[in-house]
Amino acid sequence: MSTPDESSPRDLAAAYALGALSPEDARAFEAFLATSAEARQEVAELRETAALLALSAPETQPGAALRARVLDAVAATKVRPLPARTLAASFAVQRWTPLLWGALAASLAVAVGLGIQSWRLAGELARRTADLAERDSTIAQQMRTLADQGQQLAARDSTLASLLSPGVELIQLTASGDPDPRIQLFWDRRHNTAVLHASKLKPVPRGRTYQLWFIKDGKPVPSVTFGVAPAGEALISRVAVPSEGLVSAAAVTEEPEGGSPQPTTPILLVGALPKS
Amino acid sequence: MTPHDACGTVGPRIRLGIAGGLSFAQPPGSLLHPWLMPNPGPVSSAPADRDLVAQAAGGDERSIGRLYDRYATVLYTVAYRITGQRADAEEVVIESFAQAWRDAGRFEPGRSSVAGWLTMIARSRALDLVRARSRRERITETAAADHPDAPLAMGSWRGDPADALDRSERRRQVLVALEELSPPQRQAIELAFFEGLSQSEIATRLNEPLGTVKTRVRLGMQKLRAALRPFFFEQGR
Numbered sequence: 001m002s003t004p005d006e007s008s009p010r011d012l013a014a015a016y017a018l019g020a021l022s023p024e025d026a027r028a029f030e031a032f033l034a035t036s037a038e039a040r041q042e043v044a045e046l047r048e049t050a051a052l053l054a055l056s057a058p059e060t061q062p063g064a065a066l067r068a069r070v071l072d073a074v075a076a077t078k079v080r081p082l083p084a085r086t087l088a089a090s091f092a093v094q095r096w097t098p099l100l101w102g103a104l105a106a107s108l109a110v111a112v113g114l115g116i117q118s119w120r121l122a123g124e125l126a127r128r129t130a131d132l133a134e135r136d137s138t139i140a141q142q143m144r145t146l147a148d149q150g151q152q153l154a155a156r157d158s159t160l161a162s163l164l165s166p167g168v169e170l171i172q173l174t175a176s177g178d179p180d181p182r183i184q185l186f187w188d189r190r191h192n193t194a195v196l197h198a199s200k201l202k203p204v205p206r207g208r209t210y211q212l213w214f215i216k217d218g219k220p221v222p223s224v225t226f227g228v229a230p231a232g233e234a235l236i237s238r239v240a241v242p243s244e245g246l247v248s249a250a251a252v253t254e255e256p257e258g259g260s261p262q263p264t265t266p267i268l269l270v271g272a273l274p275k276s
Numbered sequence: 277m278t279p280h281d282a283c284g285t286v287g288p289r290i291r292l293g294i295a296g297g298l299s300f301a302q303p304p305g306s307l308l309h310p311w312l313m314p315n316p317g318p319v320s321s322a323p324a325d326r327d328l329v330a331q332a333a334g335g336d337e338r339s340i341g342r343l344y345d346r347y348a349t350v351l352y353t354v355a356y357r358i359t360g361q362r363a364d365a366e367e368v369v370i371e372s373f374a375q376a377w378r379d380a381g382r383f384e385p386g387r388s389s390v391a392g393w394l395t396m397i398a399r400s401r402a403l404d405l406v407r408a409r410s411r412r413e414r415i416t417e418t419a420a421a422d423h424p425d426a427p428l429a430m431g432s433w434r435g436d437p438a439d440a441l442d443r444s445e446r447r448r449q450v451l452v453a454l455e456e457l458s459p460p461q462r463q464a465i466e467l468a469f470f471e472g473l474s475q476s477e478i479a480t481r482l483n484e485p486l487g488t489v490k491t492r493v494r495l496g497m498q499k500l501r502a503a504l505r506p507f508f509f510e511q512g513r
Contacts, residue, residue, distance in 0.1 A: 014497030015490065019400075020468035020475045044387050048508040049501040051392035053469045054350055054399065055447040056454055057357035066352070066366050067344055070373045074340050077374055 009119045010039055017046035024129070028122030035115040159237040162188060163195055173250055173271035181232065183269050185239075185250055192243040194250075196226070198234035203227070204254055210234075210268075211259045215249040216242045223250075225259040247273050325390035326383075333380035340377050346439055347391055351398040358402035358470055368405060372398040391509030403472035446507050453503035461496030464489055 009032040015021050016029050033039050162168070163186045173183035181202070186195040196212060204210060204227060212223040221242055228234045241247060251270040253263045323331075323342070331339035348369060355368035375397050376383075383393060454462055467473045467481065475493060479486040 011490070011494055014494045015468070015475050018465065018468040018493065018497065019472065020478070020493060022474055022476060040387070045501055045505065045508070046497055047388055047396065048392045049497060049504050050469060051389075051395040051509065052446065052450050052500075052504050052507065053454075053465070054354035054357075054395045055443065055450045056466075057353050057470070059349065059353050059443070059447065060356045060365070062348055062352040062366060062369060063362075066369060067341070067348065069366070070344055070348075070370050071337065071341055073370045073374045074337050074377045077377055 009115065010036075010042065013039060013042050014046050017043050017050050024126045028119060028126060031118040031122040031125075032115045035118050039115070155237070159195055159235065162186070162193070162237065169274065171250060171271045171273055173252060173269040175269050181269065183252060183271070185271065187241060187273065192241045194239040194241050196224070196234065196236040196239050198226070198228055198232070200232040201228045201234065202232065203230065207257050208254055209257050209259065210252055211255040211263075212236075212239065213251045213253065213263060214242050214247050214273075215251065216245045216247045218248070220251070220263055222259060222261055225255065225257075246275075249273055326385045329376075329380050329383045329390055332377055333383070337377070340373055343376065343390070343394065344373060347394050349440070350391065350395055350443065354395060355398050355402045358399065358472075359406055364405055365402070368398055368402045371401045375401070389509040395509075399469070399472075407472070446509075449504065449507045453500050456503060457496050457499060458492075461492045461499070464492040465496045465500070468493060 009029060012021060012025060012029045016026060016033075021029060033043060165188060167188065167190050169187045169189065171185040171187055173185060175181060180200040182199055183201075184197040184199075186197070188194065198210075201210065209225040209227060211225045213220040214223055215221070224236055224239050226234050226236050249270060249272050251263075251267045253265045253267055255264055323339075325343070325346070328339040328342050332343075351369050351372055352365055355365035355372075356362065359365050359368060372394060376394055383390070388396070457465070463482070464475075464478050467478045468475070473481060475489050476486055478484075478493075479489040482489070
């Protein structure tokens with residue numbers, strides 16, 4: 001056999017024996033190894049070499065009690081060892097008679113060729129593995145999206161639960177009694193919160209927003225601002241309702257984006273809150 | 277400890293036997309002193325390592341005890357070198373022999389000596405333990421820290437003196453062979469073996485090109501292999 005050139009997979013034998021290859025390179029090298037008895041012998045020797053490196057460390061002795069602990073651990077191992085394998089398979093190459101060396105020499109050339117082919121296949125395998133990893137990443141992204149949607153669903157469940165909880169009163173905000181547009185305010189008196197549901201509201205122009213007001217003691221108290229989906233829908237949960245004073249009504253105006261401390265436009269929708 | 281301290285004045289027996297205990301063939305041109313020539317023929321009637329593994333595979337727990345007596349020091353040494361903690365090293369040795377017990381039936385004599393197999397198991401378990409506990413930073417330059425700071429416990433286990441002599445002679449040869457490497461070659465190999473770094477990680481650690489590290493590992497290991505082949509734990513051929 002000629003000395004392997006710089007690009008030969010056999011150059012990786014030493015690093016493989018030391019466990020210093022990346023997982024991809026190690027898999028590729030093992031594919032090559034499966035085709036080359038010569039390389040396997042080389043790796044066996046390099047592993048023996050590596051094992052001897054253990055002796056370069058300063059020798060330290062275990063405590064006297066360790067032997068018993070080892071034997072206890074062995075006795076406690078419930079898995080019975082596998083039956084001993086015959087040695088013949090492992091020594092197949094070494095037991096070949098000289099008559100077979102010619103055949104070996106002839107087959108080695110083929111084996112190396114196969115090895116290089118395996119090397120290429122292993123490279124292809126590595127690329128496909130990378131593709132697979134990319135798909136895994138995509139799936140992970142989709143799982144995250146799914147989780148987000150799950151959270152949204154949970155939020156809706158929470159909203160629904162607050163709509164259905166006992167003591168919730170429904171207040172309709174309308175524009176002069178017109179059924180469209182309409183806002184429903186589900187008012188939970190016990191918790192001083194409300195859920196706002198809007199339907200068929202016109203989209204507000206850019207830079208503008210709808211704003212909810214509570215009329216407390218005859219004066220408007222600013223509450224949330226909200227936009228609407230293209231269909232004119234909006235759903236806002238956990239709207240705080242003033243807990244003190246007499247809250248007599250809720251109203252909606254159109255305000256500059258970010259909301260206003262005082263209404264700057266006429267009331268669009270309004271509804272009375274019943275007294276407790 | 278210097279490489280020569282452990283040699284003493286008694287010629288060590290170098291037990292490189294496979295089944296039946298084959299004698300060690302002196303390599304041509306060896307620099308070994310004549311008094312280090314190994315005894316011809318089997319050095320004892322003790323079962324060969326691979327026979328002990330075969331017995332373990334057959335369910336004989338005592339064989340693990342025999343293997344422990346022969347190799348516990350080597351396994352403990354490498355485990356302690358990697359983990360830096362006596363308790364961790366003991367855990368590694370326990371796990372290693374337990375694994376050897378479980379995997380005895382899969383041991384392939386053609387691929388490895390028993391001692392090499394056990395040593396590499398212990399190294400892997402030790403590296404696993406260090407990685408799991410994120411203690412890599414504990415390990416410093418491999419050439420340094422020649423003296424373990426933990427004193428030997430009272431009643432430390434001492435194996436067979438003949439095994440100890442075999443081991444110390446091998447150790448001397450390993451240290452001599454390592455001295456023959458260029459310092460960068462030695463460093464790269466020791467980072468891979470004792471710290472479990474890949475070639476890429478070594479390149480990053482040393483801020484060297486990956487190709488340079490690959491070359492150092494390859495040439496260094498080939499040189500060690502040539503120098504240490506006569507001293508393999510067990511001649512597998």
